[in-house]
Amino acid sequence: MTMIQALRSAMDVMMEKDENVVVFGQDVGYFGGVFRCTEGLQKKYGKSRVFDTPISEGGIVGVAIGMGAYGLRPCIEIQFADYIYPAYDQIVSEAARLRFRSAGDFTAPIAIRTPCGGGIYGGQTHSQSPEAVFAHVCGLRTVMPSNPYDAKGLLISSIECDDPVIFLEPKRLYNGPFDGHHDKPVVPWSQNPMGEVPEGYYTVPLDKAAIFRPGKQLTVLAYGTMVWVCEAAARETGIDAEIIDLRSLWPLDLETIVESVKKTGRCVVVHEATRTCGFGAELVSLVQEHCFYHLEAPIERVTGWDTPYPHAQEWAYFPGPARVGAAFKRAVEA
Known part of the structure; x- marks a missing residue:
């Protein structure tokens, strides 16, 4: 699998396993996401579990926090990491603190997927790597995979986690490995031991290098x-x-x-x-x-x-x- 296929497989596995898992964000439904990570999921699971949202990152995260507190497990997409800042207050002031503020009565089991980094000549509005501003925040988990196997296992762990997870996806790795110099893949993931991805359920720990x-x-x-x-x-x-x-x-x-x-x-x-x-x-x-x-x-x-x-x-x-x-x-x- 490519990383895109692995991420899609993780969401598919979890939606089939747990009816409380929902997927939403800008263009993730009918269109399948700007990078096609959610392609086919709406057709399989319906518009009530995979749906498009307005262009409102704060709204997307705010709705996810309410859903999570109610018992659902949202896996949401922010189209580019550069666009996540309008939702920063919701993430930091609400999602990250909910468990502590409620003495454990409520949690925010939210996986926030977002593509990060360069490789598409997107300039300063489509290429940022904001991991440090999230790793600094108590109550958040911050994850960034380097290969398809880890991407799937980490995303499944993130969806199952009772704490909010910032799941950063390097765009340059979406379609295969490269030689370190160029953005084009040099070998198929299937030929790379790190890229062999099981079709079913498995997890990768969120705290292990x-x-x-x-x-x-x-x-x-x-x-x-x-x-x-x-x-x-x-x-x-x-x-x-x-x-x-x-x-x-x-x-x-x-x-x-x-x-x-x-x-x-x-x-x-x-x-x-x-x-x-x-x-x-x-x-x-x-x-x-x-x-x-x-x-x-x-x-x-x-x-x-x-x-x-x-x-x-x-x-x-x-x-x-x-x-x-x-x-x-x-x-x-x-």
Whole structure:
């Protein structure tokens, strides 16, 4: 399966398994979503369980909060992560706090799916990576998969979770893996062990990282598209890098990170989002706090620019194998 097919399969499996699961958002019904992630679901489950909404992100999330408190399990789509900010107050002030404010009487079991990152030349209104502004909020879970198998398992776990989950989907990975340089797939997912996806029900934990590539020379912390960029950098530099795919940004699997850094003594953090106050800053702080006496070199950080997202220059904006590989070399040679 591609990631799009895997996400659709997750929603299909959960809608068949639990009649309380509903799917809604802009164009997700008859049209099947702007990226076709929900294609065919309305035809199969009807307009009362898969339906279109007005262009009102705050309304979409607000309705989902009410449904969740009432006993339903909404899996909603915000068409692009860049459009999620009108709903930020509903997400932060209502959904994230509902369990605490009601002393557990009510929950907000909402999975909020939204495409993130670049790769379609969408510029600053269709290409942002806002994971840090959600990982900062108590009461939210923040997830970003890097491959179809994890995407399906994580989405099923998110739909079953009693807490609201921000489920960020890297657009560059929707239709297959790539070589770290280009947006076009280089091998079918079916030929990639990470891309084999069971048709039925299974889950991936929301608090457990994966060792994407074992290694001994340095630890690489990445998620989403950057996992593949880091793999390309390791392959091209010949450095024996252990790449940890965080998958879940919060809750964070700190145990796996610490174990790896203590083993390698070196660490490189990579993400596509802008550098200042990005999630990488939290990762650097945690590694410094827990692994200081095991570090043999300064922690490296490779990110997007501190600038509004460039349109025509987005492939220069992305951390690519060259920039990431240079950081690998600095860490190993220090």
